[in-house]
Structures are given as C-alpha cells and as structure tokens.
Amino acid sequence: MNEVIFQERAKQIHRKGDAPFELACNKESLAGAVSQRACVFCGSRVVLYPIADAVHLVHGPIGCAAYTWDIRGALSSGPELHRLSFSTDLQERDVIFGGEKKLTQALHELIDRHHPNAAFVYSTCIVGIIGDDLEGICKKASQEKGIPVIPVMSEGFKGNKRAGYNAACKAMFRLVGTGDTTEISPHSINILGDFNLAGEIWIIREYFERMGIEVVANITGDGRVGDIARAHGAALNVVQCSGATMDLAKMMKEDYDIPFVRVSYFGIEDMAEALYKVAHFFKDDSEILHRAQQIVREELSTLYPQLQKYRQDLQGKKAAIYVGGAFKAFSLVKAFRLLGMEVVMVGSQTGTSEDYRELHEVTDEGTIIVDDSNPLELSAFLKEKDVDIFVGGVKERPIAYKLGLGFCDHNHERKEALEGFVGMLNFAKEVHATVMSPVWRFVPRREIRQ
Ligand code: SF4
Numbered sequence: 001m002n003e004v005i006f007q008e009r010a011k012q013i014h015r016k017g018d019a020p021f022e023l024a025c026n027k028e029s030l031a032g033a034v035s036q037r038a039c040v041f042c043g044s045r046v047v048l049y050p051i052a053d054a055v056h057l058v059h060g061p062i063g064c065a066a067y068t069w070d071i072r073g074a075l076s077s078g079p080e081l082h083r084l085s086f087s088t089d090l091q092e093r094d095v096i097f098g099g100e101k102k103l104t105q106a107l108h109e110l111i112d113r114h115h116p117n118a119a120f121v122y123s124t125c126i127v128g129i130i131g132d133d134l135e136g137i138c139k140k141a142s143q144e145k146g147i148p149v150i151p152v153m154s155e156g157f158k159g160n161k162r163a164g165y166n167a168a169c170k171a172m173f174r175l176v177g178t179g180d181t182t183e184i185s186p187h188s189i190n191i192l193g194d195f196n197l198a199g200e201i202w203i204i205r206e207y208f209e210r211m212g213i214e215v216v217a218n219i220t221g222d223g224r225v226g227d228i229a230r231a232h233g234a235a236l237n238v239v240q241c242s243g244a245t246m247d248l249a250k251m252m253k254e255d256y257d258i259p260f261v262r263v264s265y266f267g268i269e270d271m272a273e274a275l276y277k278v279a280h281f282f283k284d285d286s287e288i289l290h291r292a293q294q295i296v297r298e299e300l301s302t303l304y305p306q307l308q309k310y311r312q313d314l315q316g317k318k319a320a321i322y323v324g325g326a327f328k329a330f331s332l333v334k335a336f337r338l339l340g341m342e343v344v345m346v347g348s349q350t351g352t353s354e355d356y357r358e359l360h361e362v363t364d365e366g367t368i369i370v371d372d373s374n375p376l377e378l379s380a381f382l383k384e385k386d387v388d389i390f391v392g393g394v395k396e397r398p399i400a401y402k403l404g405l406g407f408c409d410h411n412h413e414r415k416e417a418l419e420g421f422v423g424m425l426n427f428a429k430e431v432h433a434t435v436m437s438p439v440w441r442f443v444p445r446r447e448i449r450q
Helices: 007-012 040-048 062-066 092-097 100-114 125-130 134-145 161-173 200-210 225-229 242-256 268-281 286-314 326-338 353-362 375-385 397-403 420-435 438-442 444-449
Strands: 013-015 054-059 118-123 149-152 188-194 214-220 236-239 260-262 318-323 342-348 368-371 389-392 406-409
Touching: 007 013, 040 054, 040 118, 040 161, 040 242, 054 100, 100 118, 100 134, 118 134, 134 149, 149 161, 161 242, 188 200, 188 242, 200 214, 200 268, 200 286, 200 420, 214 225, 214 242, 236 242, 236 268, 242 260, 260 268, 268 286, 268 326, 268 420, 286 420, 318 326, 318 375, 326 342, 326 353, 326 420, 342 375, 353 368, 368 375, 375 397, 389 397, 389 420, 397 406, 406 420
Parallel strands: 054 118, 118 149, 188 214, 188 236, 236 260, 318 342, 318 389, 342 368, 389 406
Antiparallel strands: 013 368
C-alpha cells in the first residue's frame, strides 16, 4: 500500500481509528500525483452552464471548450442556449497580437444571432497570460447590446477547481440585485447548488411548492438570468453542494442580509431534514411545517417497503465513494447504511476541513478518508477493502471497471434522478442491479479471490 502513496500526500489520507483525526485538505494538488480534479475554468463552467438563457463563450483555445454541456447535462424547461458551445478559438497570431478584437466580434455575432438575456465570458489560461482586457471588453459589449456581459475570471492555472466555483459565484453576484423584487412572497427561497441533472431540481421545487414556499431562483439548474437578478428578494438561501455555491450565499448574506442553510437532497434522512430546516425557518406559519411533515409521511409510506427488498440482498456488501464536493459523500454514507451496506472508503476532490470532520463523525472504524486522491491510490484502496461497488464520476468509472467491480455514476453525467425520496428508490435499484449482477463472478478479481 505505502508504495503507491507519495510521502507528500500522506497527511491527506486518514484511517478512522488509527490515530486522532487530522486531515490536510484544501491545498494545491501535488505535481506528478495525477489528481482527479479538473481546472479552475472547468469548475466555473460546471456551475454557470445550467443558466439556460445565457450565452456561454469560452475565450481561449478550442481545446478548453471540450468541457461542453455533455459533462453536466443540466436540463432546462425552456430555452436551451446553454447546450451550445462557443469558443473564440484563439490561435498563435491571437496569442502574439492579443485576442480582444476576436472576442468583441464573437460577442457581437453571438448576441445578435441568439438574443440571450446575458453572456458569460470565460477566461482561460492563455488569456490570463497574454492579459486581454476581459473586463473592459465585456463592459463595452454590455453597453452596446443592452444585456449583462459578465467576465468569469477562471484562468485554469490560478488554483484548483474550488477557485473556479468562486469565480462563478463572483460572476453571478454581479447579476444579483439588478432585478425587481416586488411581489416576492415573504415565504420564499432560492435553491443554490442544484444543477438539475435528470430533472432533479423539478422534484425538489415541487416539494417546496407543496409546502407553500415560493422558489425565486434556481441557482443554477434550469436557471434563468432574470430570476438570478431578483434572487436578493428571497427570504432564505437553501444551499446544497457546499463547495460550488456557498461563496454566493455568503456574499448575499453580507450584502443583502439573506441567511442561508446547508442541505442535501440525497437519501431519506437528508431530504426530510432539508424540508424541515426550511419549514423551521418559516416558523411564523405553522402550516408550512405541517405540510412538510405530511410530504415526508406520504413519501416514506410508499418508499420504505420497497427499500426493504433491496436491503435483504445488499446487507453487508461494501461500498467506496469518491466525489467532487464532500456534501454528497455525507448523504451517500447514510444512504448506503440504510441499504444495510458498509462504506469502507470515502473521499472528495475539494472537501474542506469542516466537511472531513463531519465525514469522520458519520463513518465507521477502519474507513479510509482521503482528500484529492489519484487513480493509483484509489485503485489500491479499492483492492485492499475488496469493495463491491464504487461511486464516483466519469474519471472514476474506468478505475472501477478495470478492477472488475461495480460502479454507480453519482456525478454530472447521470441520467437517473437520485435526489428526493423518489431518487433514493432509484439509487437503491441501481446499486442492487450493479452489486448483484452475476457478471462480477467472471471478472479476474473475483476469480482470484474465490
Ligand atoms: S487548464 Fe487552462 S488550458 Fe487547460 S482546459 Fe483549463 S483553462 Fe484550458
């Protein structure tokens, strides 16, 4: 095991029970360790891209634009401009003489052709190096075209994915406060940190609406520029995915005095707790809490019996988790426990010390907790713990399949809703189908073990 762990990374790995809990995190990835993290630009793009009525223009070489809508298939109930990829396709000449002219032309062409409600212009590594005046160009284009044209300062080299989340939040914050907030209900929220994969934000919105709460802005799944502009009129920010949008919630707290609560919509416990947290915030109206209790009761009465049959088969099976933001990991640990399974490894790309302390509390003795891991380490952990299913994203999938073990996509590419009460049932079905598949009897890893 030790031969695959670089000495410099040892402090980012902890085995629960071996020593008092301490985990280094939130630091630059170690050169040569092949981190699973994407760049700053990718971080900002995955947060902003679901805003469906905006143009998203990548100012940089065409290779950066490879991060398309496909990497986070956020659904929209209306416009689908976000599904188109635009790039200024900077070439050698532009790098030498500057890309400002090209950017101005691209902005004019795109705005005239697509009539978006805003344009986001993403800065990439090379733009940071040649020093194009993104701020000035966006300002001029905004004045000329009469829509917000917002620079996203997301040069790939200036940090890790978390810095991208921060750049995205700063960009959105420029929109907040520019819309009309009259007629917004005192019982209103913004949903932050849900990206409407497989229509998940629609499930969550429906719960809140059944409780009698107005949702002002989806930030950013199925998002609209106009809604974000009036988001400062909401009474509460409800923040999922703490890494991606927490900075925006903090900015709104500071400038508009809007409080926020942290939630997760994955798993029964966390979903119910999310509804109760919001209901308690609006305690001036006891009907809201009453309706929340009713929703939970109704949903659980149909869900529990169905979960039991999966639980019987899955009892004692082992799971490993490696996700982008740590918030998902807490819920996943609880969801696996509900299915009778044991989580033996859990980690994230961008967790904070607060996140990892929370993870340490919810996991069992012997669990490996890891920050900013890499394929070599992950493979070693999976083999050592002999897991039955690995939960992760697109970069973890090949690791699982090469090792001959089941995989569950819990990231941007999934097409199945996993949030909400119905999402827990979908999750149980998927885990069951994967873990219990007879195919694993024939893969080399199982043959060796038997
Ligand atoms: S690291 Fe730089 S060059 Fe690479 S995709 Fe990110 S922004 Fe583009």
